[in-house]
Amino acid sequence: MLSEFDLIARYFVRPSHPKNRAMLGIGDDCALLAQQSGMQLAISSDMLVEGRHFFAGADPFKLGHKSLAVNLSDLAAMGAEPVAFTLALSLPSVDETWLAEFSRGLFALADAHDCELIGGDTTKGPLNICITVFGRIPVGDALRRDAALAGDDIWISGSLGDARLALASLYGEQRLDADTLEQAAVRLHTPQPRVTLGLALRGIAHAALDVSDGLIGDLGHILKRSHVGATLNVDALPAGPMLQRQSPELRHRFTLAGGDDYELCFTAPASRRDDVLGAALAAGTTVTRIGTIDAETGTRLCDDQGRPISLQLSSFDHFASP
Amino acid sequence: MLSEFDLIARYFVRPSHPKNRAMLGIGDDCALLAQQSGMQLAISSDMLVEGRHFFAGADPFKLGHKSLAVNLSDLAAMGAEPVAFTLALSLPSVDETWLAEFSRGLFALADAHDCELIGGDTTKGPLNICITVFGRIPVGDALRRDAALAGDDIWISGSLGDARLALASLYGEQRLDADTLEQAAVRLHTPQPRVTLGLALRGIAHAALDVSDGLIGDLGHILKRSHVGATLNVDALPAGPMLQRQSPELRHRFTLAGGDDYELCFTAPASRRDDVLGAALAAGTTVTRIGTIDAETGTRLCDDQGRPISLQLSSFDHFASP
Structure with missing residues (x-):
């Protein structure tokens, strides 16, 4: 059976991203992300649970898409530009067909938004997908929830x-x-x-x-x-x-x-x-x-x-x- | 019963952190973190699943501690200084005693390492704790896995x-x-x-x-x-x-x-x-x-x-x- 490390290597490690944003990506204790002065990092985390956010047996390609989409939507709502994300995944078993489709759906959307997978975690357990996404935004440009004015x-x-x-x-x-x-x-x-x-x-x-x-x-x-x-x-x-x-x-x-x-x-x-x-x-x-x-x-x-x-x-x- | 928003407000929103690292914390679409030039952000994500990483019925105070500890340990291994973390939490039910103890254990360790909770997610589902932690480190100072030399x-x-x-x-x-x-x-x-x-x-x-x-x-x-x-x-x-x-x-x-x-x-x-x-x-x-x-x-x-x-x-x- 595929080990945790093989699983990550096979389905989630990809050739170096052209932008090479992660100065150190999957495979070390942490990912390292460069910082730019004058910019803020926008961070959002969403957890998707089987039976709650999606039906048991949901199409894995679409699930890969949706898991990242709901996080990118949070960046969109701040006016932030997608940079990178981490993926923590709890799986009841190693189903290679499922993993291949899930990662295909995930990366199709990630590539469309130029957003790089830089790290994460995999473990055995009830199906649970937790993505944390990172975007960048010049200081002062964020679209915040507290900025509405009467007359808008x-x-x-x-x-x-x-x-x-x-x-x-x-x-x-x-x-x-x-x-x-x-x-x-x-x-x-x-x-x-x-x-x-x-x-x-x-x-x-x-x-x-x-x-x-x-x-x-x-x-x-x-x-x-x-x-x-x-x-x-x-x-x-x-x-x-x-x-x-x-x-x-x-x-x-x-x-x-x-x-x-x-x-x-x-x-x-x-x-x-x-x-x-x-x-x-x-x-x-x-x-x-x-x-x-x-x-x-x-x-x-x-x-x-x-x-x-x-x-x-x-x-x-x-x-x-x- | 406590709603998702009440739950977050009661157990996870705290008076402003003295360092105020999150320019915008819990309650917006994203948290915003200031960036500093010359620094890298070290990022690590760990998912803890009941029955896998801890026993069913585990002491919630200790579980709060351990959930953050395993992430801080990844920062330690890079030589990174803790800055902030997000918490995504799937809970089978809203148990206020559990939540009070869990958050007490979590924040006791967070405060000891001056690490600020800046966002996250809560949902209903099998108990699952996913923390993503952020640390800072001057460019070039990270303790990487690929840097061992013969004779060390x-x-x-x-x-x-x-x-x-x-x-x-x-x-x-x-x-x-x-x-x-x-x-x-x-x-x-x-x-x-x-x-x-x-x-x-x-x-x-x-x-x-x-x-x-x-x-x-x-x-x-x-x-x-x-x-x-x-x-x-x-x-x-x-x-x-x-x-x-x-x-x-x-x-x-x-x-x-x-x-x-x-x-x-x-x-x-x-x-x-x-x-x-x-x-x-x-x-x-x-x-x-x-x-x-x-x-x-x-x-x-x-x-x-x-x-x-x-x-x-x-x-x-x-x-x-x-």
Whole structure:
């Protein structure tokens, strides 16, 4: 059977990265990363657990993609440029087919974002994938959660709710035809982190975060840390192409409190609307203006006509949920 | 029940660290760490799994200590100064007593080494603790595994084998009286990372690593990466105080191929013996000269008289072992 060292050598050690960012990579006690003055290192860590963040038996290629994607999405939300990551992996057994596919999916996304695997750990245990990602950002340029100002526009990238729609079908909450499910599931299993958009929004956006647990709950983090409130136009929320075909009730629910969207929600001064649209164009991503930051705390929902709407919604909590 | 956010706020967010290293810590998409030119960031990630790295029902205070200790030990082995760490935690349920004790043990060691928690993740799932630790080190000063030279002395810090002896008793392989087990188990459950020694060895030692999977196997990593061999004096290996009372056979086996020692094994030129001893004195740690690096590859074992010894030993492998 493959030993821990053989496993790492076979599936995770690659020819030297052209940029050679890790002055010392896999195989020593630590990886060494060069530091640059005037730059900050942005660090984020996400742990994915079988049965919680993905189904048992999930496609390993897609899982490799998603494990890194959710971390890159955190870098995107700060406006940080991906540099490197570590991977800690707990595996119930050494399944070489699984490992080959997982590492293929992982490195396909890593290469697309020029992000180098510089170290990690492997062990035997229930399937668990923990990635810590490193990005760089000039001092003062980070898109923080505490920087929203009253009067700011609220924007969202791409579209919302298709991942949650796929999940609803897989959970048996919602019946979908096979074709709809297949298309919606692309958003659930292989989210695309908005790294280019995050970089383009430096100097334009005030606050930003990535929407992973549902728009309302995640926007709440910006509001709380910025000591402001918001008015959201529920009719303006961009639903994913599959969710658009569903009932208005489902559309409201899954755009506002879906989950697994990995879109950027950000605020920017109304005076910078053209710059926001320009940044989105350069990044090849759509962006939609969905509301306004208010001095008054709390979140108010309204329709296209500005009429108040009341909805019962809850955000995802990893412990409170079943 | 405590939500994910309440859990983090209650047990893991602390008053601002006096050094304020994280320009932005827990609660945003990423933590931000300042960079200094001329310095490298040393990064290591270790994942601890219940039933693999610790027993089910392990004392949470000691587990908090050990989870960080094994990571700090990797920094020590590079000669890096601890700066910060992230913690990703998968918990089967929210047990507040457990969390209070775990975080107390974690922060006691973190504070002792001035190492700041700057971010992480919590989720529901089988108990799994993944820490990624960050240290700093001037460019060129790292104690690497590939830097051993023929003629170097081989040194080991502290003593070996008491952790393995405790494990042998807990596994029922070896009968120990309660008092001996209790004392040996201190080494198993609350290892002390040799951070101060690692720093003191900068500029003196050539190669270094921390011994976690057994001396023979771990020294093998230095030999392989440095393209050299070694002769070890088995009689010179410093056994822990509890192991010293056991049979010579057990003493040989557990000093050479124990595990969980978290001592530093390092090489240094014979001309620097006084400096090595001075560094150990300054660090409050004993060090013992246990052999020599040879140009000829392979590891040769001998006794105090230089007579060859043959032993059947195996190092720990996380997948090959039961």
